[in-house]
Amino acid sequence: MNSGLTIRPISGPDEIELFNRLPYVLDDELADDLAAGRRRREWMWVALRGDRLVARAAWWGRGGDAVPRYFDVFDFEAGRADDGAQLLSAALAAVVPAEAKPPEYGRFVPPDWRDTPASRSAVEERMALLEGAGARLFVERLRLEWLPGTPIREPSGRLAFRPVRDREEVIELMTLVLDGTLDAHSREAMNRLSLVEAATEHYEEELALYRSPREWWRVATLPDGEPVGFVTPARNDYNPIIGYLAVLPAHRGHGYIDDILAEGTRILAAQGVPRIRAATDLGNVPMARAFERAGYVNFERAINMVWDGKLGE
Incomplete structure (x- = not known):
């Protein structure tokens, strides 16, 4: 053979x-x-x-x-x-x-x-x-890219932004965000783990390993300080990225995602980066549309395949 x-x-x-x-x-x-x-x-x-x-x-x-x-x-x-x-x-x-x-x-x-x-x-x-x-x-996922010179949405004034406090706050927010998520990887994790365990796994295996300052990460709040969502602008081993972007379930449907994504984009753009990369599932239409409104272009897709068991099973 x-x-x-x-x-x-x-x-x-x-x-x-x-x-x-x-x-x-x-x-x-x-x-x-x-x-x-x-x-x-x-x-x-x-x-x-x-x-x-x-x-x-x-x-x-x-x-x-x-x-x-x-x-x-x-x-x-x-x-x-x-x-x-x-x-x-x-x-x-x-x-x-x-x-x-x-x-x-x-x-x-x-x-x-x-x-x-x-x-x-x-x-x-x-x-x-x-x-x-x-x-x-x-x-199947959309790979997205923002390039310098692309306009960034001006702050609407509806939200305030502050740095994240610590690891525990990020995991707490991620745990809340998992309710109703459209992300396939997050949903798979939720089939194996509790919500807080799934959020912790994602944090430890991805966010905690970014090479960039945690000071870039932002929590979006209402004027009274209530959290609405958060974003983690960062650098991985290859590119500046929007690592995590989310609106808490209680605040979805009000267009806050546009303000939060703009804030993350603004933070990275201020570093003089040559590009910003991001990705979202093809089926996560609301997130894909938010990136499109923010000027991110779908330059590639990604096909992800998995094995459900051991080889030969």
């Missing part, structure tokens, strides 16, 4: 150029990720016919992780789906610990991928291989 196909992890940084012979938007980050420990050579796999790269796969983690957190590179040459399937099978078996569930898979795709035959075919073929390995579609 292998028929001359060599499947193996890369030897190290010296093979990044080989790995990047199949292009993808993350290629410029791979060398830095490897040097920083966000990737490891044993998490980056290639399939070769002679010295020709025909398929590749890579996982991502945080520095010090013993196992990867995310599967985010999977490519194969056109017409080489069988090679891609063999690579996927071998790499999953090697990278994912025995008796463990594979980490979530994510792929950035063009915003109009369904309307372009070549893009649609490539996305669907890749998804079919992953489904053959046991994965299923979890959610």
Whole structure:
């Protein structure tokens, strides 16, 4: 079945150029990720016919992780789906610990991928291989970008803004926000955990790891000090971002989201950033419309797939 196909992890940084012979938007980050420990050579796999790269796969983690957190590179040459399937099978078996569930898979795709035959075919073929390995579609997300020069909504005067007090306040607000959330990842967490546990997990695994000052985070309040919502403008390892944006359930439906997003955007814009990135689920229409009103452009989408159990189950 292998028929001359060599499947193996890369030897190290010296093979990044080989790995990047199949292009993808993350290629410029791979060398830095490897040097920083966000990737490891044993998490980056290639399939070769002679010295020709025909398929590749890579996982991502945080520095010090013993196992990867995310599967985010999977490519194969056109017409080489069988090679891609063999690579996927071998790499999953090697990278994912025995008796463990594979980490979530994510792929950035063009915003109009369904309307372009070549893009649609490539996305669907890749998804079919992953489904053959046991994965299923979890959610499709909009990737959004604000660029300098885009107007920022002026404060309406309806809300006041103050820095967050501490970790406990953020988790308390996040716990309240989970009531009625449209976010697929949050809903999945709520199926496993209590509301406060789900909020704490999100805080510890994402917000607490941002590289930027917590002083940027803002709680929006009514004039009497009652919290309405909050926003966490931040920097992750790659970009300035709107990390979390929410209105508390009791205050939804009044247009406060526009003021809160504008405040977060204003804080990052004041740092002279080259861009601001954000994301929301395709099905979270109210949030997507808020970003659109704020001048954020949908420049990509993301396809997220998950395994519900261990490999082979």
